[in-house]
Every structure is written in C-alpha cells, then in structure tokens.
Amino acid sequence: MTTSRVFRSKQRCSFAILAALFIFNFLPGAASGQGPDDVVRTNVSLVQLNIGVVDARGHAVTSLSRNDFTVYEDGVKQPILNFEPTDTPFSLVLLLDMSGSTTSFRPQLRQAASRFLDALGPEDRVAVIQFNAKIKNLSGFTTDRKKSAYAIQVLAEGAGETHLYEALSYSLRELAKEQKRRKAIVVLTDGLDTSMRNADRSSASRAQTDAEAVAAIDPKASVALNSVLTAADRQSVTVYPLALPSGDPKRLPLQDPVITGIYSAARARLQNLADRTGGRLNEIQRLDQMARLYVEVAANLRTLYTVGYKPQSERARDGKWHEIRVEVTQPQLTARTKPGYFAR
DSSP states (O other): OHHHHHHHHHHHHHHHHHHHHHHHHHSTTTTTTOOHHHHHHTTTTSEEEEEEEEOTTSOBOOOOOGGGEEEEETTEEEOEEEEEOTTSOEEEEEEEEOSGGGGGGHHHHHHHHHHHHHHSOTTOEEEEEEESSSEEEEEEEESOHHHHHHIIIIIOOOOSOOOHHHHHHHHHHHHHTTTTSEEEEEEEEOOOOHHHHHHHHHHTTTOOSHHHHHHHOOGGGOHHHHHHHHHHHHHTEEEEEEEOGGGOGGGOSSOOHHHHHHHHHHHHHHHHHHHHHTOOOEEOSSGGGHHHHHHHHHHHHTTEEEEEEOOSSOOOOOOOEEEEEEEESSTTOEEEOOOEEEOO
8 A cells, every 4th residue: 555655656746747847848938938028138149230321412322232331339340240231121110199199180190101101112011000098000010001001091090198108119029020120110209208298297397497397307317218229229120200390399389397398308309219229300390291201211211221240249238338330431421320229
C-alpha cells in the first residue's frame, strides 16, 4: 500500500513537471519572459533615420545613393548598415481629429484627406484612424485607396473630447505590426488634448499676464508627449502634424492669460513632436489651404531616404540625449532628419 502511494505521488510529480515544461515552452512569451514592450525594445540598437535632402534652392534631391551619406552620433562617424531610396514604400497612419472642435469643417477635412490618398505612392499602405473621446480604427493598413477613401468619406464622424496623445500611442502600436517598413503618422488636429488642457489650466491658474501663463507651463515635461516620442524613436516613425487654425494661440477670440498659456503649450507640443521625429509642423492658416498642405506632406514623404546604423559604442539605456548629424558628400546639398534621441 505504501509503495502504491509513493508510485502515485511520483506520477503526480512527473505530470506537474511535464505540464510546467509545456507551459514554459509553448505559451506566447513564456520562454523569454518578454511582454510586447520588451519586443519593441530589442530593435532600439538599430537607429533608422528618414532623411530629406534639398539643394540650395530648397528643391528635393532624390537621386542619391548610400555612399552620398555620412552619419554621426555624438560626433562619432557611424557605419551605415542599410539604405533605402526615396521610392521605398511607407506604412502610414492618417490620424483624424473628430472631436467637437472640427465639426464645422468636416467637408473640407474629408476632401483634403482624400486628396492626400491620391498623392501617395501605389505601394504605400495606409490606415485611417479617428479620435475624439474614443479611438476608432476605421480602416486597417491597405493599398486599396477605395477602402481608405470610404473610411474618410463615410465612416469618420463624431464629436466630444480630444484624446490626441492616446490616439498617437495607439497609432504607434498599430504601426509596430507593420514590422520593418518605413513608417509615418500624418495627424490633423488643433493639438488641444483634453487631459493636458486640464493640467495646463491648473499650472497657469495664478498667471496674471500672457507671459506668466506661458512661462508657467513646460510643454516638454508632459509624460504623455515623452511616451509618444520614445515609442516613435524605437520605430523610427516620422510625425507630420497639420495644425488647425482653431488651435492657434494668436487667434484667440477671448484674451485671457490662462487660455493663452493652454493654447501656446498645445502648439509647442505639436512643434516638438514634429522636430523630434524629423517631421514638419504644417500650420493651416485658412481652411482652403488644408488640401494643398496634405498633398505637400504626401510629396515630402516621397522624397525621403532611410538610413540605418548601429551605434558603435554598445551601451545600456542610459536615458541620455544622443545627437545625430547627417552630412551629404555634395556640399551644396542639405540633409534634414531628426536631431537625436534619448536612449530609453
């Protein structure tokens, strides 16, 4: 009897070990202990840059090769590991602000976004995502322009709050699924994220003048903004904000220091988002400019080279800023890309 109990006990122990081994080897992520965030981070050692090159007259130059570029990080020349010419396709998120502040010009918005689709390359993959209080993926990544146009013309609607930075984070997670393709986000917005607006109002509540209100808010200190910038760095995503006139601090109908501070901080964050990712902030002065600016962004995307390098000095994520400089062999040409990144 005792021998039988021992045998059954050993059977149960063996079964438990086998079950544990099965779980360890076959459940997703169990063997490596990695979550989704860790998977993204494994690629940070390869730094990819989307680079635009112009001549002395500001005209785009699209005929360069790998040997025409030299990349420096913190002043140290880096070996270029991969190079993609300007006609390499992009994966793009077309991010549309469907909050209450955009309801009065939806026809112009739809027309402009549709013209953007027409200006893209045939192999560019586009996802259409809208945001207000909620974020909706209206059309997944596709080269089918009719599908994307239907999402813009028919599905995009709504009102409510503006959850801009939550939408940007969502867009970056969607772009991560596109793996090694070149990536960009084109976002139409006034920039007035609801949660940031409330925090900015608290920071500037005691200001008596516009200057005091602007000084009371540090736009770059935003946790949400910096989280987006870090995620964009990891994937080498270039962001192009199209800033609506309704968010322009110079056009406020009510002259109030706190409101001036809020609007100025919102616009400064959009500028920082563009600068840090190598994009460009396009300020819409009049609604009839919207379509033209969309087309200009699409045209700009088709002039970008992509260069990848692995920093020569292996280092941990020190959280420090690492400066990037790109030079072109022809001295009359100017290269433009993001200025650097934080190693996080």
